[in-house]
Amino acid sequence: MYLWLAVPIFGASSALTRKITEIGAMNFVGGHNPISLCNVLFVGNLCALLVLVAIHRSQWNPTILNRISRREWVSLVVVAILAGALAPGLIFQALAWTPVTNVVLLGRLEPPLTLALSIWLLRERVDKWEFLGAIIAFMGVVLTIVLQPARANMMPIMGLSMGWGELLTVLGALALAIATIVGKQRLARVPLGIYNTMRTGLGTIVFFCVALSLYGRYHFTDVLSPFLWQWMLLYGAIIVVVGQSFWTAGLRASSVATASIVGSFTPIFGILAAYLILGEVPTRAQYIGGSVILLGVFLSQVGIKKRANSRQRVGAVDLEQSIESKMGFKGI
Numbered sequence: 001m002y003l004w005l006a007v008p009i010f011g012a013s014s015a016l017t018r019k020i021t022e023i024g025a026m027n028f029v030g031g032h033n034p035i036s037l038c039n040v041l042f043v044g045n046l047c048a049l050l051v052l053v054a055i056h057r058s059q060w061n062p063t064i065l066n067r068i069s070r071r072e073w074v075s076l077v078v079v080a081i082l083a084g085a086l087a088p089g090l091i092f093q094a095l096a097w098t099p100v101t102n103v104v105l106l107g108r109l110e111p112p113l114t115l116a117l118s119i120w121l122l123r124e125r126v127d128k129w130e131f132l133g134a135i136i137a138f139m140g141v142v143l144t145i146v147l148q149p150a151r152a153n154m155m156p157i158m159g160l161s162m163g164w165g166e167l168l169t170v171l172g173a174l175a176l177a178i179a180t181i182v183g184k185q186r187l188a189r190v191p192l193g194i195y196n197t198m199r200t201g202l203g204t205i206v207f208f209c210v211a212l213s214l215y216g217r218y219h220f221t222d223v224l225s226p227f228l229w230q231w232m233l234l235y236g237a238i239i240v241v242v243g244q245s246f247w248t249a250g251l252r253a254s255s256v257a258t259a260s261i262v263g264s265f266t267p268i269f270g271i272l273a274a275y276l277i278l279g280e281v282p283t284r285a286q287y288i289g290g291s292v293i294l295l296g297v298f299l300s301q302v303g304i305k306k307r308a309n310s311r312q313r314v315g316a317v318d319l320e321q322s323i324e325s326k327m328g329f330k331g332i
Contacts, residue, residue: 011269056193084203098165144289
């Protein structure tokens with residue numbers, strides 16, 4: 001129940017972000033939109049950071065921090081830059097240049113990229129259904145790009161014609177995939193609270209510095225606007241606090257396979273939110289590409305479920321053997 005409550009919230013986040021910026025555009029303060037995408041990302045991250053610090057402050061003590069090696073600190077910095085600054089910045093900018101539905105669908109490129117990098121760099125073995133699902137989902141992303149109607153500012157890239165919004169979404173998915181691999185390979189021992197807080201905090205600082213260097217010191221003029229903060233506190237409360245709390249509670253009470261299956265419905269809720277909140281009607285390209293992506297997601301979940309069941313059977317056998325060795329006889 002908690003997982004199913006969290007997924008619609010996460011799915012609606014992109015549409016809500018666009019809607020909030022549109023509200024800001026209708027309520028200029030000093031000739032500026034106080035709810036620009038950069039302000040939303042910066043202030044939203046600050047709200048998230050406050051929540052993370054409040055929840056995980058007990059993990060930030062010298063005893064735990066001294067256990068983290070220099071290599072792990074460097075990896076934390078890399079993940080924070082990629083997943084906390086670069087990827088969100090690219091995706092937020094993409095929301096300004098392309099329909100939300102495109103961002104939602106092209107964002108599904110992240111799981112196939114993560115799987116490919118896992119096989120290549122981590123030498124992980126995957127179920128054939130997971131591999132087939134990843135290939136089909138990738139094909140769905142390509143179809144979404146290829147079948148897009150011609151728009152201004154589209155450009156040819158590797159034989160595909162795509163706009164800047166689509167390109168930034170793909171680059172954001174790639175950054176998230178790389179960050180996931182670095183996290184899996186080098187940060188397994190780092191407590192989750194330190195990992196999330198470091199990623200959000202350092203990512204916010206890096207994003208702020210990059211935005212200042214690119215857009216100038218007046219870019220965040222309205223960052224202290226009460227109008228901005230009242231909306232961001234609402235946004236942070238719904239997306240960060242309620243959504244993350246539901247998701248964490250659901251993870252603790254269910255298996256990883258179940259969470260993965262429920263999470264795979266996020267793009268469906270994202271498309272519905274774009275229609276209900278923004279009035280975006282899916283195009284032919286989005287219908288076709290999205291259907292293929294969902295087919296790939298379904299096949300991948302079949303593989304994940306099979307692998308989880310296999311692990312449960314192995315775990316049950318190991319537990320039975322352990323009990324038998326301690327008790328000294330075979331159970332009937």
